Amino acid sequence: MRSVRATLGLAVLLCVFGTVAAPAFAKKAKPPVVFGKFTASYPSGKLITPAEPAVAKGHGELDSLNLANGALRIHECDDVKSVGQVDEERAETFFQNVTFKHCYAIVSLNPGFTEQLKIPPFTLGIEFRSNKSAEVGEGAENEIEIVRPSTVTVPIGKKAPCKVTIPEQIVPQKAAGKPESEYGAVGYETEMEAAKRKFFPTGIQEKLDIGMEFSTIASWVKPGEHCIYAGGEEGAFDSTPETPAYGYVVYGKGTLEAELEEITIKDGDLGFEPKPEV
Numbered sequence: 001m002r003s004v005r006a007t008l009g010l011a012v013l014l015c016v017f018g019t020v021a022a023p024a025f026a027k028k029a030k031p032p033v034v035f036g037k038f039t040a041s042y043p044s045g046k047l048i049t050p051a052e053p054a055v056a057k058g059h060g061e062l063d064s065l066n067l068a069n070g071a072l073r074i075h076e077c078d079d080v081k082s083v084g085q086v087d088e089e090r091a092e093t094f095f096q097n098v099t100f101k102h103c104y105a106i107v108s109l110n111p112g113f114t115e116q117l118k119i120p121p122f123t124l125g126i127e128f129r130s131n132k133s134a135e136v137g138e139g140a141e142n143e144i145e146i147v148r149p150s151t152v153t154v155p156i157g158k159k160a161p162c163k164v165t166i167p168e169q170i171v172p173q174k175a176a177g178k179p180e181s182e183y184g185a186v187g188y189e190t191e192m193e194a195a196k197r198k199f200f201p202t203g204i205q206e207k208l209d210i211g212m213e214f215s216t217i218a219s220w221v222k223p224g225e226h227c228i229y230a231g232g233e234e235g236a237f238d239s240t241p242e243t244p245a246y247g248y249v250v251y252g253k254g255t256l257e258a259e260l261e262e263i264t265i266k267d268g269d270l271g272f273e274p275k276p277e278v
Contacts, residue, residue, distance in 0.1 A: 033180045035130035036188070036275045038094040038208075040086045042268045043200050053087040056270055058208070058263030062100060067219040067254040069235060071109045072154060072164050074119065078102035082260050086270070092130040094208075096260065099123045107154050109162050109227050122152045124166065128210060130272075133175035133183045136217070137168030162227040165220040166254075167244065172216050187211040190271030191262060199267045206269035210260040217254030220245050 040048050040056075048054050059081050065074040079101040086094070101121040108114040127135040137150065154162045170176040171185050188210055195205035221227055221235070238245040263270060 033131075034275050035092060035182065037090045037092065037130060037273045038086075038128075038188075038271075039206075039273050040089050040091075040265060040268065040270050042265075043202075044267070048086060048089050048268075050087040053085040054265045054268055056082075056084055056086050056094075056096070056208075056263050056265050058082045058096065058210075058260045060098070060210075060258060060260040062103070063257035063259075065100075065254070065256050065258070067152070067164050067166070067217065068109065068221050068249075068251045069253065071221070072105055072107055072152065072219075074100075074103050074105040074152075076104045080258070080260075082263065086265065090273075094128045095125070096128070096210075096263070097123055097125050098258075098260065105154065107162075109154065109164075109221065117154060120153050122150055124150050126212075128186055128188075129175075129179075130275075131175065131179060131182050132186045132188075133179075134171050134186050134212070134214070135168070136166065136171055136214070162224070163222055165222075165248070167218055167220060169218050171214045173218075185212065185214055188272035190273075193262075200269075205264075206271040208260075208263040208270045208272060210263065212256060212258045212260075214254075214256040216252065217256055218250065218252045219254050220248035220250055222248055 040054060042048065042054075046052075062074065062077040062080055066072070067074075077100045080098065081101075082096040082098045084094070084096040099121060100123070103119050103121070105117055105119050106114065107117050125137050129135070150166045152164045152166065154164065172183055175181070175183055175185075188208065191207045191209050192204050193207060194203060197203050199205075220238075223237070235249040235251045237249050238247065240246060
């Protein structure tokens with residue numbers, strides 16, 4: 001009986017100890033991660049909402065776009081422009097359809113064939129994120145979403161041109177699983193320019209500049225008469241019917257270096273507010 005009483009006493013003691021000690025061992029909730037914000041506004045006081053969005057337009061330069069393990073190297077585009085809707089005055093994402101025109105590329109998609117060619121215009125829909133990552137693909141008609149891959153067509157043959165596809169993807173890829181981290185794929189800066197006081201009481205208009213350095217862009221190449229896949233570790237043929245890249249050679253180490261300048265809302269301000277310093 002004494003043994004039973006001792007056991008019960010110990011159980012009661014453990015219960016009391018556990019009840020008192022539980023809060024001390026409870027995990028503290030992590031504070032939410034704070035990044036910078038894209039900002040947009042009209043000095044006139046007009047609001048920017050999903051029902052009444054603003055349009056942001058910019059221009060830029062392409063330093064280089066290398067795809068398919070260097071088989072397609074776009075090194076010059078005479079005309080780079082961007083456009084997209086802004087439907088919030090403070091947001092963690094900012095979308096632009098970036099169109100590249102009058103571009104020239106060094107192409108070596110066939111063994112023994114290397115030539116500089118002019119390629120048709122192509123568009124990349126890019127959703128820039130405040131954690132300095134980006135989602136790349138082709139923009140929908142409403143300029144808000146990314147819904148399908150973009151295609152760069154290389155006119156190696158008239159009847160069967162070689163096509164290089166840039167599928168929808170997050171850059172860098174690890175940002176897809178860890179959105180709470182900050183990355184260095186994109187940089188943002190607010191540019192101040194003199195403006196008419198009729199629309200800007202301070203005489204200054206804010207415009208957004210964006211710099212991109214992507215180093216892990218995936219691309220697909222469809223093998224054919226004018227696109228021969230020679231094998232090797234750089235690219236892998238996807239033979240699984242259930243996958244989006246079925247029938248393509250998949251590459252994963254493409255690079256893009258480009259910048260967008262003076263992205264502007266007519267009669268409004270557009271910029272990036274860095275995260276608060278700790």
